[in-house]
Every structure is written in structure tokens, then in C-alpha cells.
Amino acid sequence: MKKIFTLVFAVALLLGCTSKKEETVDEKTGINLIEVSQLAEDMKKDNTVVVDARSYDEYNGWDIDGSGVEGHIPGALSVPRSAVNEKNLDAILKRKEVSSEDSIVLYGGEASELAQLMEEKGYSVSLLDGGAKAWAEAGNTLDFLQNKSMIVPVSWVKDLMEGKEVSDYDGRPVKIINAGWDETGEAHKKGHIPGSYWAHLGWVEEGPLWNRVSDEKIKAEMERMGITKDTLLLLYGKDQTPAARFGIIARYMGVEDVRLINGGLKAWEAAGYPMETEYVEPEAVEYFGADKPMNPNLIIDLPEAVEYLKDGESDLVSIRSWKEYKGETSGYDYIKARGRIKGSKWGMGGSDPWHLEDYRAMDEAHMRPYTELAQMWQGLKIDTKHNLAFYCGTGWRASEVWFYAQAMGVDTTSIYDGGWKEWSTTEETKDAYLRGEPEKLNEESFLD
Template identity: 25%
Template sequence: MTAEKSPFVVSADWLQQRLGAPNLRIVDASWYLPAQKRDAKAEYDAGHIPGAVFFDHEGLSDPTSGLPHTLLSPVGFAGGVGALGLSETDTIVVYDGPGLFSAPRVWWMLRTMGAETVYLLDGGFDAWKAEGRPVTAERTVIDIATFTPRFDETAVTSFEEMTRIVDDQSRQIADARSAGRFTGEEPEPRAGMRSGHMPGARSLPATAFADQGRLKPLPALKAMIEEAGIDLTKPVVTSCGSGITAAVLSLALQSIGHKNNSLYDGSWSEWGSRPETKVVTGKA
């Protein structure tokens, strides 16, 4: 890794050299929107990095929330990832197919729940395969582990907190959805949701932070965030469609040393579907 790379990203060379190492755990965190026409579990079953386990975003979310991908309780999360063989003391490398889409969400969740040594695979599984690195369809044998959660409640913003933030502008809001959805020029992919954005929000499309599936260098991340109107000396809350790609912004912020940030877990799935919330259209 170079000084210009995120401290939370590891290269394919780094990971390949450590395959099979004690206390190294690998997680396939792939998840796709219907429009992407990819089946994450089927792709995992057909081939994955040796030793990788599959993280089911739907199965490992709160079924009572009524929203997609909502963070489980600390006890529920700990039980789910423990069943995957993950402990908070492990070195954990998370990847997805394209490289910077759903994997940052699992990176964020693991760190929010107390795991300290969590990395992303630069370039993701698509690049890993293209480079001819080891792939297997063999079932990963899982030794069930104990994950002891240490939940950082400051990392998560609730609906009630988000309502106050919009009203008093006490935190900056960074929105990871596409520019068209942010301005209201494109419809939301989920039925019953208004297009547009929260008053005061800034548009930082998550797709802009990757170059061929790799997180951009730190100077570029900093420049992009500042050019969007975010003051890095002040707190930030990240948001997106359903809480998945907001974690790309959380990753970018933390990579450049910004510590006072949280993720609005309900994101636009919650905000855009509630009739009482404030929504504006056009550019910020």
C-alpha cells in the first residue's frame, strides 16, 4: 500500500499471499440491484476466493424494520456473523463483485459492531478473476466463532435524529445516490418514493469514488468531497437509497481521516417514502 491509498484497502497481491493464514477471514459481500441482473449467491456458489464465506445482506438485516438492509441489533448481528466464523479479533477482508459497491456496507457494519481490523479488497472479485488468481467452487468449511459486539451507536443516525439534522443543519448531509435521483430528474427505483433530496444535502454519487472498481487515491477523495461543498472540519452524515452505498462515502471520509461521521441507516427508502418529510429538488 502507498501513502496515497486508503488504509482500509488491501491489494490482491496482499490477500493472495495470506490465503490460509490463521485468523484471516474473507467475506464475499456481493449484493446487486435488480437492474444489474447479477445473482450474488449464485455467483458465489459458482466460484469465490478460497476460504470466503457469503454474507447475505437480506438475511443479516432486521426483518422487523419494514425497510431494506436495516442494521441488526448488536446481539443479532453478532450471532449472524459468528455463524459465518467471524470474530471481532480476526483480520477480515471483505469484497464484492465490481469492487466498490456493497462491500463497504459490510466493512462499515463490522467496524460499527466492534471489529477493528477490517479491509476491502481493491478491485473486487471481478478484477481478482480477470487477473487469474485462485478461485474455487468448493464449499467453505466454517468453524462457528464468537463475535463479541462493541456497538458504536454514534456511527448510526436514526430517523428522529435525521429529522433534527435537516431542521437545524447541525450536520452536513452527503447523499451517495446518482445525480439524477438527487435532483429529482430520475425516478426512484422503489415504488412509492418521491425523488429529490433532503434540504441542505450535497450530492456525492458513490460511483464517482471508484476507478475500475478501485477506491481512488486519498488526494482525489479529499478533492471530490470538498468540491461537493463538504467542510471536512465539521460532522457529516451519509445517506443513499437503502443504506448500502452510503458506506462508500463513510469509507472515503474515514480514509482521509475524517472521524466525525455517521450513516443514516434508513436512508432514502425511509425518508422518501414518509409523507411528512421535507424533500426538495434541483441541485444543492
């Protein structure tokens, strides 16, 4: 009888263990599942990496699927499943400093698919049971982009256009602007977000310095395009830099609510949303709502740029390629001088004047995860408590970075409108430049 009891107990114990094992693996992939409490303990270990497989917008704090989750697990890396394939996975993880030595925990709607792909590549992976929702329901906090409403998802724009109730909207009139460099609007006619209007950057900036036009002309252009200071201005483009350039000029003039559509036209197309090709002129308004710039400090000019370099509490931050910063190239066929503004700091940029990879996600369309930007600035010794004026060649790249900084809550920011073009061609500053690789990056002084 004792032997029978022992046998029954052993079988029951074995069945219990088997059942428990089945409960702790993902049914679809067979990958291990861990509970929130276990993750909280594992995160104390140096080799534990948490990966958020949802969209960039959900990582920023947008509740796309209506689950009530607004943000990401603190410390998690953003690796959207939609942005990953077998060919680019290793490059993405290398950029985020993830190695096969790490213990990787994934969560999000398509996390199991990403985990399976990573496991096939030799990474050690598991899945968080219940994802970010379970994390929050256990009483844990979520992190999010501080001013996320400045960088809106394409899905939010589509819902707004369809008259659906959306968050972070107060009911004001809306204008959607597709911006670029094309006076005829041919680019717009090839396909755009329905209901959006074309903006040629030549209407708000002019040569030879490519600074903004006069305040009177900016006001007149806003009125011609039907924009007032009370308009919600949503901006996008095939490339986001001209959209941001138009946006900061509008914000400088006084438009109260100006936002970038995250991912621009590329994200809209990738979502499979409808497109239009008809070119429609906006209906003009009689009065913008102000006669002079309401936010003049958002754009600084040469005298202020010089003072920034002298006062010890401000910095000019170069958003240019490393070759431009070192003076190997000017970057433009219409800028002869090569080098950097003496005393300015390098804030990274991209491979050339026409790309901004360091500030964009791997798809080169969406904003790069803000946590990575903050880490990048910290490594570059850029003090976000200082007054920061971003500059580039003539203002486009700097404007996009300004939007990201504002969204991150770094609000003491502006752009130096003239940038390298103005600095290098103005008599009083053209000789105040440096060339070559700095001995100590971002420790040079204008006053030396």
C-alpha cells in the same frame, strides 16, 4: 597546429554533447529523461503535470514491488498503465483535466509504455529518471492514503493467505467475506477468492425500509459466520457496495479491524490469481465478544439525521445520481417518492443507483484516487471537518463511500441507515423534501 587543436576540440565537444543527449533519453522509447532536481523546478510551472503510472495501490502507499517506496510524488495524478489503452486514454486524461497543452512527466514501472502511447496521441511527455525512488532518495517527501490499511491490495491478500509476512497485520484471525444479494450463494459458486465465505445482505438488513436488523440478530449472524470482534474481516464482491454495507454493520457491532479488498473480485481475476467454486459454510463461534454495538455512532437513524440538519456542524451527504437528487427518478421500483432530503448536500454518486462511478477508478472496481475525491468534495463545498452522515436509497452506496472517507482520515463520518427510503415514507419527514435543480448547490437549509 592551432587549427588541428581547434578541430580536435570541436570534435570532442560534439561527441560530448552527443553522449550527454544519449544519457538523457529512455533507451527503449527515445523519450526524454529528466532528473529529480529538474522536475522540482518544473513543478513550479502551472503547465507541468506529473503522472504516476503505477497501480492504484502503489499510489495509495503500498510497497508492492519491495522497492521501499510507500506513496507518490506530491501532486502527481494516478494513471495506471494497466488501466489505459488507446481507446480510453483521452477520456481518462480528460477526467483528470490533462490536456495536450501540458508538459507531462511520467514515472513508475511501465511509465515508458504509457509515455509512448501518450506521445503517439499528441501529448508532450518526458520520464522521470529513477522514478519515485529517486525522488525520495533525494530527500523529498511522498504522499500517501492516510489510513491505507483499510483498502488493501489483492496481492496483499494473496500473500497473507499463503502465510507470507505482510505489513499492516497484527496476527489476528482472518475471515474473507464475499458479499452480495443472493440467499442461495449461487454467485459465490461461480467463482470466489479461495477460502472466502458467502454473505447474503439479507442476513443483516431487512425490509420494508432495508435498515439493519436488530443488534441481537447482527450478533447472532456474526457468531454463525465465525466472526468475533477480534477478527480481521476482509471484504469484497463482484460489486463493492454490498461488501461495504456488510462491513460497516460489522464495524458498528464491534469488529475492530474491517477492510475492503481494493478492486474486489474483478481485481483478483485480473491479477490471474486462482479461484474456487466450492461453497463452504464457516465454522461458528460461541461468543462474538460483545453483547451490544461497540461503535453505535457509525450508523445513525432518523432522529439523529434530523438533528444533523439542525445543528450547523453536521451534514447529510447524498450519495446518489444527479437524477435522483433532482427528483427526476426515485431510482428504485420499490421507492415511489422522488426528491432529496431538505437541507442535505449532494456528494455525487454515479449514473444510477447501481453504479458509483464518481467514487471509483476508471475500471469501476478500484477506489478512485483519494486526491481526486478530496478535490471533488472541496468543489462541492463538503466540509470534512463537519460530522458527515452519508446516505443513499437504502445504505449500500453510502457504506462504500464511508470506507473511502475513513481511509482518507475523515473519521467523523457515519451513514444514515434509512436513507431516502425511510425519510420519504415516515410521517414526520416525508414532506421535508426538495425537488428540482437547486439554485445554489449544497447551500440549501433544512430550517428555511
